[in-house]
Structure formats: structure tokens, C-alpha cells
Amino acid sequence: MPDLRFGDAEPTDEERIAVDEVVADLGSVVVVEGERLVYAGHARTAERRHLLLPALHAVQRASGWISPGGLDYACRQLEVPPAEAYGVATFYHLFAHEAPEATDVVHVCDDVACRPVGALGLIDELRAAGHHAKASPCLGQCERGPAVLVQRCGDHDLTVAPGSVDEVAVAISGRTSTASVSLPQVGSPDLRLLARVGVVDPGSLDDYRAHGGYRALEAALAMGPDRVIEEVTTAGLSGRGGAAFPTGVKWRGVADQQGRPRHLVCNADESEPGTFKDRVVMEGDPFSLVEAMTIAGTAVGAERGWLYIRGEYPVAAHRLRSAIDQARVAGLLGDDVAGSGTRFDIDLRIGAGAYICGEETALFNSIEGFRGEPRNKPPFPTTHGLFGEPTAINNVETLVNVLPIMLDGGEAYRAIGTERSPGTRLFCLSGRVSNPGTYEHEFGITLRGVLEAAGGVVGADEPHAVLLGGAAGFFVRSEQLDLPLTLEDTRAAGVSLGSGVVMVFGEEDDMVDTVRRVAEFFRDESCGQCVPCRVGTIRQEEVLARLRDGATLDAERDLLDDLAAVMGDASICGLGQTASGAIRSALDLGLLEGSR
Amino acid sequence: MNDVPVPTPRRLVELTIDDRTVRVPEGSTILDACHQEGIDTPTLCWAENLTPVNVCRVCVVEVENSRVLVPSCSRAAEDGMVVATDSERVRTSRKMVYELLASSVDLDRADDEVHAWMDHYGCDPGRMGDKADIATVAQPPKVQDDLYVRDYERCILCYKCVEACGDDAQFTFAIATAGRGFDAHISTEFDVTLPDSACVYCGNCIGVCPTGALVFKTEHDMREEGTWDEDAQAVTTTVCSFCGVGCNLELHVQDEQIVKVTSPADHSITNGHLCIKGRFGWQHAQS
Numbered sequence: 001m002p003d004l005r006f007g008d009a010e011p012t013d014e015e016r017i018a019v020d021e022v023v024a025d026l027g028s029v030v031v032v033e034g035e036r037l038v039y040a041g042h043a044r045t046a047e048r049r050h051l052l053l054p055a056l057h058a059v060q061r062a063s064g065w066i067s068p069g070g071l072d073y074a075c076r077q078l079e080v081p082p083a084e085a086y087g088v089a090t091f092y093h094l095f096a097h098e099a100p101e102a103t104d105v106v107h108v109c110d111d112v113a114c115r116p117v118g119a120l121g122l123i124d125e126l127r128a129a130g131h132h133a134k135a136s137p138c139l140g141q142c143e144r145g146p147a148v149l150v151q152r153c154g155d156h157d158l159t160v161a162p163g164s165v166d167e168v169a170v171a172i173s174g175r176t177s178t179a180s181v182s183l184p185q186v187g188s189p190d191l192r193l194l195a196r197v198g199v200v201d202p203g204s205l206d207d208y209r210a211h212g213g214y215r216a217l218e219a220a221l222a223m224g225p226d227r228v229i230e231e232v233t234t235a236g237l238s239g240r241g242g243a244a245f246p247t248g249v250k251w252r253g254v255a256d257q258q259g260r261p262r263h264l265v266c267n268a269d270e271s272e273p274g275t276f277k278d279r280v281v282m283e284g285d286p287f288s289l290v291e292a293m294t295i296a297g298t299a300v301g302a303e304r305g306w307l308y309i310r311g312e313y314p315v316a317a318h319r320l321r322s323a324i325d326q327a328r329v330a331g332l333l334g335d336d337v338a339g340s341g342t343r344f345d346i347d348l349r350i351g352a353g354a355y356i357c358g359e360e361t362a363l364f365n366s367i368e369g370f371r372g373e374p375r376n377k378p379p380f381p382t383t384h385g386l387f388g389e390p391t392a393i394n395n396v397e398t399l400v401n402v403l404p405i406m407l408d409g410g411e412a413y414r415a416i417g418t419e420r421s422p423g424t425r426l427f428c429l430s431g432r433v434s435n436p437g438t439y440e441h442e443f444g445i446t447l448r449g450v451l452e453a454a455g456g457v458v459g460a461d462e463p464h465a466v467l468l469g470g471a472a473g474f475f476v477r478s479e480q481l482d483l484p485l486t487l488e489d490t491r492a493a494g495v496s497l498g499s500g501v502v503m504v505f506g507e508e509d510d511m512v513d514t515v516r517r518v519a520e521f522f523r524d525e526s527c528g529q530c531v532p533c534r535v536g537t538i539r540q541e542e543v544l545a546r547l548r549d550g551a552t553l554d555a556e557r558d559l560l561d562d563l564a565a566v567m568g569d570a571s572i573c574g575l576g577q578t579a580s581g582a583i584r585s586a587l588d589l590g591l592l593e594g595s596r
Numbered sequence: 597m598n599d600v601p602v603p604t605p606r607r608l609v610e611l612t613i614d615d616r617t618v619r620v621p622e623g624s625t626i627l628d629a630c631h632q633e634g635i636d637t638p639t640l641c642w643a644e645n646l647t648p649v650n651v652c653r654v655c656v657v658e659v660e661n662s663r664v665l666v667p668s669c670s671r672a673a674e675d676g677m678v679v680a681t682d683s684e685r686v687r688t689s690r691k692m693v694y695e696l697l698a699s700s701v702d703l704d705r706a707d708d709e710v711h712a713w714m715d716h717y718g719c720d721p722g723r724m725g726d727k728a729d730i731a732t733v734a735q736p737p738k739v740q741d742d743l744y745v746r747d748y749e750r751c752i753l754c755y756k757c758v759e760a761c762g763d764d765a766q767f768t769f770a771i772a773t774a775g776r777g778f779d780a781h782i783s784t785e786f787d788v789t790l791p792d793s794a795c796v797y798c799g800n801c802i803g804v805c806p807t808g809a810l811v812f813k814t815e816h817d818m819r820e821e822g823t824w825d826e827d828a829q830a831v832t833t834t835v836c837s838f839c840g841v842g843c844n845l846e847l848h849v850q851d852e853q854i855v856k857v858t859s860p861a862d863h864s865i866t867n868g869h870l871c872i873k874g875r876f877g878w879q880h881a882q883s
Contacts (some may be wrong), residue, residue, distance in 0.1 A: 004769065005794035007785065015865050081794065082785035083768030090783075097786070218644055243724070354776070371773065376670055419616050494682040526771070528753070528780030530651050535696035538778045541723055559723060566692035569665045569685055570653040577664060 093353030234410030469498025
């Protein structure tokens with residue numbers, strides 16, 4: 001690095017201790033620079049720049065904000081230019097760059113699922129009760145809204161759901177998050193991915209093993225990497241993050257990069273509005289993810305795995321940290337995984353409030369200590385991923401599918417679901433259904449079947465509208481209730497399963513407000529790097545606000561179409577490319593007509 | 597006898613651009629190929645002396661079998677690629693990029709080619725709404741010293757200044773992108789003033805700014821007074837006299853006063869970049 005100029009603000013003792021702890025705990029992980037791509041004005045990464053995000057968390061927790069002294073101290077320890085570190089800190093919702101008004105910040109989800117259940121009123125009530133309450137995008141607790149995240153100074157964060165003034169007070173005084181809710185299908189013999197959720201003790205490796213845990217790793221190590229990848233390929237497993245890329249092909253591509261350091265990354269930055277399935281898996285069965293990552297890592301030849309959990313999931317992060325530690329002590333992670341002579345370990349990284357970091361290349365930048373700005377593709381992660389090195393990146397749901405594949409074989413897995421969409425899928429039911437929650441169904445179930453399994457629509461035979469796949473997905477109406485939910489059928493229908501969101505709206509819900517909130521979400525979450533998305537999302541939001549305020553669609557339709565065209569065609573990443581899909585589907589279905 | 601460096605021969609790749617067969621050395625970008633063929637392509641964030649960041653998206657082209665448009669500035673040309681630079685999709689996106697920028701940023705002092713392209717694509721930024729009613733980056737200029745001014749309501753966030761300040765030229769890292777989304781902006785840490793930042797006043801950020809957001813204080817003041825007149829300026833090329841490196845300077849002179857100093861981007865020594873002495877140390881020539 002060149003000589004850097006630092007500021008002269010002094011850190012507090014708490015900030016210094018907190019940053020030193022990060023460096024001491026994680027500093028052994030020295031990342032030697034690979035073939036790093038330089039883009040977007042970023043400097044080359046220093047060996048320990050990847051500690052910047054953990055160091056910023058440490059400063060935020062110590063002081064309740066990223067103070068000049070704390071930032072400067074972190075920069076000195078990690079040899080990061082202060083201007084760049086400030087750019088990183090200001091990228092994330094959960095880092096404050098002004099001195100806090102209060103030690104606890106109460107983030108209240110006012111996103112599409114929580115609005116109809118009183119989120120806006122809750123914000124007012126919390127403020128009236130003296131809390132520093134802020135509106136937040138989706139917190140991933142949609143089955144039990146309105147959701148609250150209490151961000152604490154000097155202590156761990158708390159999830160409160162459903163939130164109320166009383167519950168927030170109880171949580172703060174007891175330093176305890178709301179307990180996980182029971183799975184609607186708990187204990188059902190049909191469950192494959194969720195079988196242990198609500199059954200196993202998530203804090204106990206022994207209990208995990210007593211429920212069949214680590215038999216899949218045993219089988220995988222006996223098979224060897226090539227067979228493992230073959231079985232995954234035979235199974236026809238495809239990515240559950242939205243793009244549905246064949247997992248076996250991805251893994252083969254990384255495994256073939258012999259002679260280069262390789263990485264396995266688990267994308268647990270589940271931030272798509274309406275999505276909470278990965279949280280349910282992580283909170284209820286954390287060892288399954290550790291085991292699945294170990295299988296994936298050893299299969300692709302990665303010695304290091306990175307688990308990136310969104311900052312809004314303190315309970316999941318706590319359980320995974322504990323699970324990783326226990327697995328390491330038991331010899332299931334480390335230099336000699338389960339006595340196989342293979343090396344694999346997992347670093348846990350916590351996001352800080354940025355939907356865009358769920359985009360795979362943005363996630364790499366976030367881990368590396370840069371702003372979570374997506375990279376242009378190609379090159380793809382299989383050859384140029386984390387630190388510019390070959391990387392297999394999969395989300396939580398995709399990875400835990402590997403366990404039944406290892407245990408039963410690819411052929412047996414393939415027998416479930418449909419020919420072109422094998423396996424089961426997790427669905428996140430929220431909104432006007434009788435029993436919201438995470439459900440596991442075979443691919444091929446119809447939307448009607450999914451709704452019936454969740455006890456049907458509240459107060460009506462059929463939904464007014466369903467948001468399928470999340471904000472990056474599409475609205476559908478009752479004509480599509482018999483659509484089989486498979487990759488091929490949804491694609492043919494011009495919609496997408498996305499992250500498995502099934503958010504149900506009734507006649508009583510304000511769809512104009514809902515659709516405008518979707519537009520607000522994309523404006524809020526755009527990284528700001530490329531023009532089509534940075535300006536396009538705010539112009540789109542402005543159009544939706546004008547429609548709410550009485551403008552006619554005819555006057556705005558051309559502009560909306562052109563915005564959709566430029567965002568869809570010329571944005572760098574999937575955020576901009578999908579930022580108009582749900583909105584246009586709402587227009588096409590007439591959801592905004594005749595509304596208030 | 598001196599060794600004459602012979603570049604390693606590069607394989608040619610053959611692609612089709614606008615129905616023309618084009619051959620370029622392997623590793624060339626689509627934009628390189630367009631330049632070679634004389635196909636005019638608009639750019640904002642691209643510059644020959646900087647690493648492509650492909651953020652403005654105005655150079656996008658359509659590539660057969662690609663789901664979305666691709667940035668020609670950074671996408672490598674490949675054998676068999678079929679590229680269209682003037683399709684309906686390309687025209688729509690380029691036009692929209694200019695309209696989106698012009699609706700949010702003051703482009704009055706942007707390079708002439710920006711306005712020429714906007715005319716070419718028939719841009720009408722006004723259809724986004726009245727600037728008083730829609731979000732813009734309007735703000736007062738930052739005047740913090742006697743050397744240069746940062747007028748960020750003209751900033752299109754092309755990242756060129758960040759690159760020039762960082763590892764494309766100066767390795768000072770005084771500025772970076774801060775904030776997110778439409779609030780993203782170029783900033784020092786905690787927005788401290790430039791004299792309190794790592795800035796070394798090389799002025800290389802000014803040299804690469806395409807929209808007049810970063811300007812010499814002289815230019816800013818003269819524009820404010822209404823005396824700035826590029827037609828009345830002569831540009832004299834000379835060699836900087838401060839040290840033995842041999843940087844070419846272009847002195848922009850109006851009314852027998854130096855009003856700004858640049859260096860040609862294709863100059864073998866400077867690549868367009870200077871230091872504080874070459875960029876700002878010319879007062880003695882006028883005393």
C-alpha cells in the first residue's frame with residue numbers, strides 16, 4: 001500500500017478494544033491477493049482489508065455509530081484509506097455515520113408484508129414511548145409482522161416479532177429475541193429440508209447427530225469430490241436463489257480450476273422482501289448448513305468457506321457461530337475434516353443492511369471490505385469470484401438440498417418433484433393466509449395447493465393478488481392459481497418463483513400503496529453505481545407516487561415503459577434488471593385501477 | 597545498441613459489428629473494435645488513461661445471445677461475436693441514460709460530445725418531470741481553497757476522479773464514493789474539507805472530469821463573473837520546468853493569463869496526469 005494519510009480523531013477505549021478483538025480473532029485469516037479485478041475506482045485489496053466489515057461492526061456496536069475516531073483507528077489497523085472506509089460504512093443501513101440519538105435504534109419493517117399489519121402505527125407508538133424508531137426495509141420476519149430489529153449499543157441485537165411497544169421493552173430488558181415460531185408442518189414425514197426444524201436442539205451437535213446429522217458428510221467423504229459433484233448433477237439440483245443455475249455445473253466449473261485457491265461461499269443475505277425461509281433453516285437446524293457447506297467445500301476443492309448472513313438475523317448468526325465452533329472442536333471443520341485429511345473451515349461474516357449484497361458479486365465485494373457494488377459479468381465467479389479466485393456461491397436452501405442427495409443418491413432425489421424441476425422447494429407464506437410460515441412442497445404443486453396447505457386465504461375464497469417470488473418477482477391473480485410451481489411452468493407463464501415468496505393480498509389491501517412501496521424498496525436498495533438503476537429507480541418511484549396522487553396511467557405509461565427498458569437492459573446487475581417486473585405486472589393485471 | 601522492445605504478437609479475434617467483419621487483437625474490448633472501425637460510440641465513464649469501470653452504461657451495445665445489453669468499454673471482443681451498436685434496444689437505453697442524467701444533474705458544462713449525443717438520440721429530459729418536482733443532486737459548490745472547486749450538482753458519478761485519485765494515477769485515495777443509491781456521492785471521509793483530507797492537489801481529478809463538476813478555481817470564478825470564454829483561449833504546449841521528468845503541459849491562456857493547465861491523455865510520460873507543481877504552480881510565470 002502507498003503511504004496513507006489518516007485523521008487525528010482519537011478512538012474511545014471501547015472502540016480500540018473492539019477493533020483489536022476483530023483483528024486478533026480474524027487476523028489469522030490472511031488473504032493473499034489473487035487476481036483481483038479492479039473496477040469502480042476501488043484500490044487493490046490489502047491483505048487484511050477483508051476485516052473492514054467486521055471492524056466497522058465492532059465500532060458500531062461499541063459506540064452506536066461509526067465515529068471519526070473509531071473509523072480512523074480501524075483504518076490504521078487495516079491499512080485502508082479513510083475515504084474508502086467511509087464510503088464502505090455509509091453504504092450500509094445498519095451503520096450510523098452521525099452520533100446516535102439513543103443507545104438503542106429500533107428498526108421497524110414498513111415493507112410490503114408488514115405495512116398491512118400495522119407497521120406504520122407501530123413506528124408512531126414506539127416514538128411516542130420514547131424509542132428512536134426508524135422505518136426499515138423487509139426484516140425477514142414476514143410470517144409474524146410487524147417485525148422489529150433492536151440495534152443495541154454495547155450489546156447484541158434483538159429481533160422482536162410481532163413487535164409492540166411492550167414486547168420491545170420486554171426484549172430489551174431481558175436481552176432476548178422473540179423465540180422462533182413453530183413450523184406449520186413441524187414433524188411431518190414429508191419434510192426433507194425442514195425435517196429437523198423444530199425437532200432438533202439447534203444448539204447441540206450431539207442432538208444433531210442423534211437426528212441423522214453428519215451422515216451425509218460421511219457419505220460424501222467416502223464418495224470423493226468427483227462422485228459428489230456427479231450425484232449433485234444427476235439430482236438436477238438448481239440454485240434456489242432465483243436464477244436456477246444448475247448446481248452441479250457450477251461446482252464442476254470451480255473444481256476444474258485446479259492449482260488455484262478456491263472458495264465456497266454461502267449466500268445467507270436473504271433480503272428479498274417476503275423471504276424468510278433461510279432464516280428458518282438457520283435458526284432451526286444450523287448444523288445442517290455447516291454440514292452442507294463442508295460437503296460443498298470439499299467437493300469443489302475449497303479450503304475456506306465463507307458464510308455471509310444478513311445483519312438483520314441476529315439469532316441465526318448466533319446459532320451458526322455456535323454451530324461452527326462446535327463443529328471445529330469436534331474435528332468436523334479445520335485441517336483434517338472428520339479424519340479425511342481434507343482441510344476446510346468456515347468464516348462467518350455479517351452483513352449490515354444492504355439487499356444488494358445478496359447479489360453474488362456484490363457479496364464478494366462486501367466480504368473483501370469494499371462497497372457492495374456488483375461487478376460486471378463475465379467473468380463469472382467460477383473463475384473470478386471472491387478475491388478474484390474461483391468461487392462456488394450457493395444460497396442456504398440450495399446447500400441444504402445436498403444432504404438428502406448425499407444420503408439417498410442423485411437418482412432418488414430426481415424422483416421427487418417434476419422432470420425438469422426435481423426436488424422440493426421452500427415457500428414463504430405471508431399476508432392474508434390462515435397459517436403463514438415456511439412450507440416445504442414438491443415442485444409441481446399449484447399455487448392453489450400452496451395456499452390450501454397454509455389454511456387458505458383469510459376472509460375470501462381466493463386472493464385479490466399474490467406477490468410471487470418477492471419484489472424482484474411478479475404479481476399474479478386468481479387466474480393463475482392452477483399454475484404448477486415449477487421452474488419451467490413459471491417461466492412459460494412469464495413469472496418466476498424467485499426466492500419462494502408467496503405473499504397474499506386481499507381486497508382490503510391498498511395495492512397502489514403496496515406497489516409504490518416496492519418501487520421505494522428498489523430506490524432505497526440500489527447501490528447507486530450504474531445510471532439506469534440509480535436514477536431509474538427513483539424516477540420509477542416518482543411515477544408511482546404521482547399515480548397514487550391521482551395522475552393517470554396513460555400520461556405515465558410511456559415513461560414507465562422506457563424506465564423498464566433501460567433498467568432491464570442496461571443495468572449492471574439483477575437488481576436494476578428486475579426493478580420494474582413486479583410493478584409492470586401490477587399494471588398489466590389492472591391492480592392499480594379502481595384502487596383508492 | 598539499444599534493445600527495441602517488440603510486443604508479443606497477439607492472436608486476432610474476428611467478430612461482426614453492424615454487419616461488418618472486424619478483426620482485433622485478442623484482449624481488445626468491443627469499444628476498441630468500434631474505435632478501430634470508426635464506429636462512433638458515446639462514453640462517459642470511460643477514458644483512455646483509466647481502467648474501465650462500466651458504470652455509466654451509455655456505451656452499451658447489443659450482443660447476439662446476450663440476455664441484456666453489454667458495456668462495450670469493458671467487454672472483451674470474442675471470436676464469432678455479433679454486435680449491434682445502433683439497434684432499437686441500444687438507442688432506447690442510450691437515450692434513457694442521457695435523459696436520466698440530465699434530469700438529475702446539471703449538464704450545462706459537460707463536454708460538447710455529451711450534448712451532441714443527446715441531440716443525436718433526441719433526448720427530452722423534461723419528460724421525467726419538472727426539476728423542481730423530482731429528485732436532483734442540486735447543491736451549492738464546495739469552495740474550500742484557492743486551487744479548485746467541487747461543484748457536485750454537475751457530478752454524474754462516473755468514478756473517474758476516484759480512479760485518478762486512487763490506483764489509476766495518484767495513489768492518494770483522498771476521495772471515494774459514499775452513500776448509496778441516488779444518495780451516492782463523491783466524498784472525503786466524513787466530508788472533511790480537502791485541506792484536511794489526504795488530497796495532495798495534483799488536480800488529476802479535474803483533468804478527468806467530463807462534466808465540469810471539478811474545475812480550477814480560476815475557471816469557476818471566471819464563469820461566475822461571466823468572463824470565461826473558451827473561444828478566446830489559446831492553448832500552448834510546453835514542458836514543465838519544475839523537475840527533470842519532462843511532463844507536457846498545455847497552458848490554457850485567456851487575456852494573457854493562464855486560466856488552467858492540462859496534459860494530453862496520450863502523452864507517454866503523463867498519461868494526462870500531473871502533480872501540484874505542474875497543475876497549479878504557474879503563478880510565477882505571470883508575475
